[in-house]
Amino acid sequence: MSSLTLPSGSKMPIVGFGLWKVNKDTCAETVYNAIKAGYRLFDGAADYGNEQEAGQGVKRAIDEGLVKREDLFITSKIWNSFHGKDVVRKTTELQLKWWGLDYFDLFLIHFPVSLKYVDPAERFPPGWHAADGKTVELADDPLQETWVELEKVVDDGLAKNIGISNCSGSLLLDLYKYARIKPANLQVEIHPYMTQEPLLNLAKALNLTVTAYSSFGPLGWYELDMGKGAQNLLQHDIVTKIATSSNKTPAQVLLRWATQQGMLVVPKSNSKERLIENLKVLEGSDLTSEDMKALSGLNINLRLNNPAEIDPRMSIFA
Numbered sequence: 001m002s003s004l005t006l007p008s009g010s011k012m013p014i015v016g017f018g019l020w021k022v023n024k025d026t027c028a029e030t031v032y033n034a035i036k037a038g039y040r041l042f043d044g045a046a047d048y049g050n051e052q053e054a055g056q057g058v059k060r061a062i063d064e065g066l067v068k069r070e071d072l073f074i075t076s077k078i079w080n081s082f083h084g085k086d087v088v089r090k091t092t093e094l095q096l097k098w099w100g101l102d103y104f105d106l107f108l109i110h111f112p113v114s115l116k117y118v119d120p121a122e123r124f125p126p127g128w129h130a131a132d133g134k135t136v137e138l139a140d141d142p143l144q145e146t147w148v149e150l151e152k153v154v155d156d157g158l159a160k161n162i163g164i165s166n167c168s169g170s171l172l173l174d175l176y177k178y179a180r181i182k183p184a185n186l187q188v189e190i191h192p193y194m195t196q197e198p199l200l201n202l203a204k205a206l207n208l209t210v211t212a213y214s215s216f217g218p219l220g221w222y223e224l225d226m227g228k229g230a231q232n233l234l235q236h237d238i239v240t241k242i243a244t245s246s247n248k249t250p251a252q253v254l255l256r257w258a259t260q261q262g263m264l265v266v267p268k269s270n271s272k273e274r275l276i277e278n279l280k281v282l283e284g285s286d287l288t289s290e291d292m293k294a295l296s297g298l299n300i301n302l303r304l305n306n307p308a309e310i311d312p313r314m315s316i317f318a
Contacts, residue, residue, distance in 0.1 A: 002282060004209050004264065006184040010105060010160050012073055014259055015279055016041025018213065018266035021220065024050045030270070031057025035066055037276050043187075043211070043266040045077035045110055046095055049125045055099035074101060075185075075266075077110035077165060078150075081118045081126045083141040088149035092158050094120060106185055107150065107159040111166045113307060113314050114141040128310050136311040143171070144178055151181045161185065166305070168317055169202045176206065187211040190258060192239075192295045193218070193230060193302040200261065211264040214304060215254050220268070221304050230302055238298065242291045248284065249274075255281040257295045 003011040017039045022030055027050040031042060035057070042058075044051055058074070061067050076099070082091040092107065116137035118126035130137045150162045161184035164175065176182065186203055190196050190212035203210045214220060216234060218227035233239055234250040243250045255265050255278060269275045287295075307314035 006106075006161050006209065007182065007207075008161050008184065010073070010184075012106070012185070012209065012264060013039075013041040014264050015039075015255070015281055016043050016073070016075070016211075016264065016266040017275075018268040019044040019048050019050060019054055020213075020268065021223075022048070022050055022054075022268065024053050026270075027053035028056035028060065032060050033272065034275060035061040035072075037272070038279050039275075040067070040071055041073040041075065041264075041266070043075045043213075044099075045108075046079040046082070046091070047077070047110060047125045047127070051076065051095055051098040055101065059100050069101070073105040074099065075106040075108065076104050077108040078146075079125060080111050080113045080115040080128075081139075083109075083114040083139065083143075083146040084117055085141070085145045085149050087117060088146060089153060089156075089158075091120075092153050096158060103157055104159045106161045106163060107153065108162070108185070108187055109143070109146060109150070109164045109167075111307060111314075112143050112164065112168075112171055112316055114139040114143075114146070128307070136314070138313060143175065147175060147179060151179075154181055163187065166307075166316065169199050171316070172202065172206075172208075182206075183208060185209045185211055185264075187213055189214045189303060189305050190263065191215055191217040191254065192233060192257060192298040193300050194304070195296050195299040197296075200263075204262075209264065210262070211266060212258045213266060215258055215265050215267055216251065217254075217302070218304060226304060228302060228304065230300075233298075236298070238294050242287065242294065246285065246287060246291065249277050251278060252281045253287070253291075253295070256287055257292060260286055260292065 017034045163183040163185035165187035218230040221227045243253045267278045
């Protein structure tokens with residue numbers, strides 16, 4: 001099975017390509033080459049600052065007949081500064097314009113945190129801080145108001161599915177109480193250092209698909225000096241041992257650990273060889289139950305992406 005079917009009937013590929021930290025100057029070529037390699041799901045966000053370039057890569061692939069728009073599944077995310085009910089729609093339209101698309105297949109709330117609005121013409125992406133680079137300016141936009149506006153985005157055909165990222169169980173349960181259109185996907189940090197079984201169990205009970213990000217643990221955070229001193233999972237003895245015994249690469253082991261639990265994954269690689277290897281993660285035999293248990297046993301609740309470390313008023317996982 002290479003895809004999961006969302007409540008809308010949309011088929012979401014299980015393995016996609018993540019656009020976080022893909023440089024603007026190489027993004028168009030990277031997306032184009034990923035499509036050539038067989039990727040059909042691309043996971044983007046306004047905050048990544050490369051949506052226009054990603055759209056150029058998509059356009060090139062479509063223009064050359066490699067794919068049709070309906071062959072692709074494009075995910076994007078609305079940033080915290082655009083949660084206000086009067087800006088959700090126009091922000092969605094702006095992001096679609098950057099991508100060169102008429103609709104997103106999935107549009108997520110990036111964080112359940114509302115920040116003061118920043119005009120994209122003045123500063124984009126706005127990030128977490130105000131113009132001074134130090135102050136966090138919170139806003140009072142309730143999540144419910146943002147969600148209602150996203151439901152209108154679906155009604156108007158600008159997104160086929162909506163969901164939320166970086167959301168705790170308690171807030172997710174509250175969202176389900178008022179959502180007319182239920183979330184189609186929850187995207188959260190999950191890897192063997194941060195296994196999140198209770199949240200996965202809740203998602204399963206809600207029939208909610210889950211996309212795991214940072215599948216390689218601290219690897220993507222090292223260059224930001226945010227790896228928190230954790231050992232590289234790709235070099236961990238348990239991971240490399242399982243890779244050898246299962247005839248997989250360490251990266252494939254970590255991705256298979258997630259997909260075997262029913263999650264979707266969105267790894268990124270600048271290497272053409274590894275890019276193809278990641279896409280083949282669903283091929284071959286399953287990891288054994290002993291291997292799965294050993295990988296989950298590495299859990300130390302290491303959360304690498306935590307807004308509370310920027311400002312305690314954003315302790316969304318407390």
